[in-house]
Amino acid sequence: MPTAxxxxxxxxxxxxxxxxxxxxxxxQVLAALPAQAADPGAAAxxxxxxxxxxxxxxxxxxxxANRPSPRAPAARGETFARGADLGGDARxxxxxxxxxxxxxxxxxxxxxxxxxxxxxxxxxFQLPQGLGASGQGLVKxxxxxxxxxxxxxxxxxxxxxxxxxxxxxxxxxxxAPVRLLVDLTPTDRATFLARQRPVVQQARQPxxxxxxxxxxxxxxxxADGRPARPVIVIDPGHGGVDNGAIGISHVVEKDIVLSVxxxxxxxxxxxxxxxxxMTREEDVxxxxxxxxxxxxxxxxxxxxxxxxxxxxIFTHRVRGATVYTLSETASDEEARQLxxxxxxxxxxxGLPLPRKSQDEVKSILTDLLQRENDVRTRFFIGDxxxxxxxxxxxxxxxxxxxxxRVLQQVHAPAVLVELGFLTNRTDETLLxxxxxxxxxxxxxxxxxxxxxxxxxxxxxxxxxxxxR
Numbered sequence: 001m002p003t004a005x006x007x008x009x010x011x012x013x014x015x016x017x018x019x020x021x022x023x024x025x026x027x028q029v030l031a032a033l034p035a036q037a038a039d040p041g042a043a044a045x046x047x048x049x050x051x052x053x054x055x056x057x058x059x060x061x062x063x064x065a066n067r068p069s070p071r072a073p074a075a076r077g078e079t080f081a082r083g084a085d086l087g088g089d090a091r092x093x094x095x096x097x098x099x100x101x102x103x104x105x106x107x108x109x110x111x112x113x114x115x116x117x118x119x120x121x122x123x124x125f126q127l128p129q130g131l132g133a134s135g136q137g138l139v140k141x142x143x144x145x146x147x148x149x150x151x152x153x154x155x156x157x158x159x160x161x162x163x164x165x166x167x168x169x170x171x172x173x174x175x176a177p178v179r180l181l182v183d184l185t186p187t188d189r190a191t192f193l194a195r196q197r198p199v200v201q202q203a204r205q206p207x208x209x210x211x212x213x214x215x216x217x218x219x220x221x222x223a224d225g226r227p228a229r230p231v232i233v234i235d236p237g238h239g240g241v242d243n244g245a246i247g248i249s250h251v252v253e254k255d256i257v258l259s260v261x262x263x264x265x266x267x268x269x270x271x272x273x274x275x276x277x278m279t280r281e282e283d284v285x286x287x288x289x290x291x292x293x294x295x296x297x298x299x300x301x302x303x304x305x306x307x308x309x310x311x312x313i314f315t316h317r318v319r320g321a322t323v324y325t326l327s328e329t330a331s332d333e334e335a336r337q338l339x340x341x342x343x344x345x346x347x348x349x350g351l352p353l354p355r356k357s358q359d360e361v362k363s364i365l366t367d368l369l370q371r372e373n374d375v376r377t378r379f380f381i382g383d384x385x386x387x388x389x390x391x392x393x394x395x396x397x398x399x400x401x402x403x404x405r406v407l408q409q410v411h412a413p414a415v416l417v418e419l420g421f422l423t424n425r426t427d428e429t430l431l432x433x434x435x436x437x438x439x440x441x442x443x444x445x446x447x448x449x450x451x452x453x454x455x456x457x458x459x460x461x462x463x464x465x466x467x468r
Contacts, residue, residue: 078100078124079099079100079101079103079120079121079122079123079124080099080100080123080124080125080126081097081098081099081100081123081124081125081126081127081144082098082100082126082127082177083097083098083127083177084096084097084098084127084131084132084142084144085097086135086136086137086139086142087136087137088136088137088138089136089137090137090138090159090186091137091185091186092137092138092165092183092184092185093136093137093138093139093183093184093185094181094182094183094184095116095139095142095156095181095182095184096179096180096181096182097154097179097180098177098178098179099123099169099177099178099179099180100177100178101178102169102178103120103121103123103169104120104121105118105119105120105167105169105180106118106119107119107164107167107182108164108196108197109162109164109192109196110350111161111189111192111193111196113157113347114157114158114159114160114161114162114192115155115156115157115158115350116155116156116158116162116164116182116184117153117154117155117156117350118153118154118155118156118167118180118182119147119151119152119153120151120152120153120154121150121151121152122146122149122150122151122152123144123152125144125145125152127144129250129251129252130246130250132144133246133250135157135159137184138158138159138160138162138184138185138186139156139157139158139159139184140157140158140159141156141157142154142155142156142157143155143241143242143243143348144241145239145240145241145242145243145283145284145285146239146240146241146282146283146284146285147240147241147284147285147349147350148240148284148285149284152241153240153241153285153349153350154241155241155348155349155350156182158184160186161186161187161188161189161191161192161193162184162185162186162187162192163184163185163186163187163191163192163195164182164183164184165183165184165185166181166182166183167180167181167182167183168180168181169181228275229273229274229275230273230274230275230301230302230452231274231275231276231277231298231299231300231301232268232274232275232276232277232300232301232302232304232448233277233278233279233294233295233298233300233302233303233304234261234264234265234276234277234278234279234304234306235261235278235279235280235291235295235303235304235305235306235406236254236257236258236260236261236278236279236280236306237253237254237257237305237306237307237308237342237345238253238254238257238285238307238345239254239258239280239282239283239284239285239286240254240283240284240285240286240349241285241348241349241350242254242285242345242348242349244257244307244308245307245308245309245310245422245423246310246422247310247422247423247428247431247432248422248423248425248428249428249432251422251428251431251432253307253308253310253422254283255283256308256419256422256431256432256437257306257307257308257419258280258282258283259434259437260306260419260437260440260441261278261306262278262281263437263438263440263441263442264304264306264441264444264445265278266441267441267442267444267445268445268448271445271449273449273452274448277294277298277300279291279294279295285349287345287346287349287351288343288345288346288405288406289405291305291406292405292406292408292409295409295411295412295414296409296411299411300411300412301412301413302380302412302413302414302448302451303407303409303412303413303414303415304414304415304416304417304444304448305404305406305407305414305415305416305417306417306419307342307416307417307418307419308418308419308420308421308422308431309322309338309418309419309420309421309422309423310421310422310423311421311423311424317424318395318421318423318424319393319395319420319421319424319426319427320392320393320394320395320396320398320420320421320427321388321392321393321394321395321398321417321418321419321420321440322394322395322397322398322399322400322417322418323381323384323385323388323398323399323400323415323416323417323418324338324339324399324400324401324402324404324407324415324416324417324418325374325377325378325381325399325400325401325407325414325415325416326374326377326401326402326403326404326407326408326409326414327401327402327403328403329401329403330400330401330402330403331397331400331401331402332397332400334400335400335401335402336402336403338402338418339402339403339404342404342405342406342416343403343404343405373409373410373411373412373413376412376413377413377414377415379413379451379454380413380415380447380451381399381415383447383450383451383454384415384417384444384447384451385398385399386447387443387444387446387447387450388417388440388443388444388447390443391439391440391442391443392419392420392430392436392439392440392443393420393427404416417444419431419440
């Protein structure tokens with residue numbers, strides 16, 4: 001029979017063995033847990049709280065969260081955005097965007113209208129079509145895109161004056177993307193304006209920046225007095241952060257018009273009779289004044305801006321193409337509203353509108369009359385509308401006038417062509433069709449050919465003036 005001493009030693013040994021068993025079991029259980037168990041929902045929830053973020057009141061999650069599962073890391077030097085969302089209410093709203101890697105960012109506000117601007121290095125946005133069209137809480141909508149070569153921008157429209165409570169990249173957890181959080185709270189206009197900081201915008205580089213053509217001091221006239229190929233500038237409307245009109249199926253204007261513009265460029269280039277330039281050749285934002293300056297700097301003989309319309313404020317049954325020219329007084333209320341919408345492109349992209357007085361605008365129009373540019377423009381309009389009528393549907397009033405900023409040019413005929421209405425199902429289907437785009441581009445090219453041919457015959461165009 002064991003002695004009392006032996007019994008005590010046995011009990012102590014059993015206790016040590018039990019503790020060892022408990023510890024071994026605990027280690028096995030912890031090892032079997034998934035990585036996110038310590039932070040439930042960290043990989044899926046858009047409201048990630050990183051170790052370097054102070055505790056905060058909860059933010060209501062969006063009902064329409066669109067957050068794809070993380071993918072393989074991006075190639076070095078490339079940054080992708082693969083998810084974006086809104087959460088919260090009118091007391092506090094959070095915007096969040098998922099990025100493939102941390103990037104430097106600048107966040108600031110603009111007034112009239114109230115906007116929050118997020119500037120980033122070049123980002124490839126791989127987001128669902130239509131994302132950002134609706135808002136939540138303090139945010140009415142948001143949009144995104146390439147703002148300039150090497151620079152992307154996100155523009156958040158807010159329902160009123162807001163304060164940026166926080167804007168930072170949070171440390172990613174295991175299996176989660178990098179996230180940029182921007183928290184907004186409401187304020188009054190006086191506080192909003194008082195807290196605005198002056199933002200130094202970096203000098204913009206045009207999407208296409210050729211040197212001034214020394215051999216083309218005027219349309220079709222070389223420095224040596226010999227004929228040069230007429231320069232035609234094609235201007236695909238909108239681009240980058242500015243989507244333009246949005247169709248029934250969420251197709252965006254900027255993509256449609258860029259496709260048609262490329263087809264028109266190819267058709268004109270194939271003739272060998274023209275030098276064709278484009279204000280943008282990719283999905284990048286170009287300010288309206290830069291487009292006009294580009295046309296002037298390249299001594300263009302013709303400027304044609306291509307767009308697609310929307311008719312939500314009128315009726316979804318409206319369809320067909322319309323050609324617009326510059327006029328101080330709009331030909332009708334619809335033309336005036338369209339010009340106002342197109343002229344707000346810079347605001348949409350987060351730029352202030354230039355403060356041009358009515359006298360400045362009038363001086364431009366007076367100069368147009370003095371140079372008889374309006375005569376040359378109307379000369380082209382007849383050929384253009386007649387040529388388009390043979391190929392695509394036109395509106396009942398196919399030529400209208402309004403004060404479009406992009407048409408304020410004095411050196412060459414300038415027109416803005418609305419190819420159709422993305423809010424009309426028939427037009428939208430055609431506008432998305434590669435075959436229709438090719439036919440529309442062919443009709444535009446044929447009209448341009450007719451215009452220059454008639455100019456030669458009638459000696460009404462400086463390219464074909466006598467004494468050349």
